Amino acid sequence: xxxxxxxxxxxxxxxxxxxxxxxxxxxxxxxxxxxxxxxxxxxxxxxxxxxxxxxxxxx
Numbered sequence: 001x002x003x004x005x006x007x008x009x010x011x012x013x014x015x016x017x018x019x020x021x022x023x024x025x026x027x028x029x030x031x032x033x034x035x036x037x038x039x040x041x042x043x044x045x046x047x048x049x050x051x052x053x054x055x056x057x058x059x
Contacts, residue, residue, distance in 0.1 A: 005050070008043040010035040 003009070034040040044051065 005048055006045045010041060
């Protein structure tokens with residue numbers, strides 16, 4: 001899923017879900033593959049406005 005800020009995120013699959021895909025791409029742990037493998041929950045742009053505000057506020 002992608003929201004209006006450019007954040008790409010995933011959601012937790014139901015516990016009874018069985019995937020029929022058995023491809024090697026699920027083994028990768030970068031980018032969208034990290035979301036699919038469960039290694040990450042979100043991918044955010046570096047210049048995300050709320051993160052820039054947070055960094056500036058802590059200075």
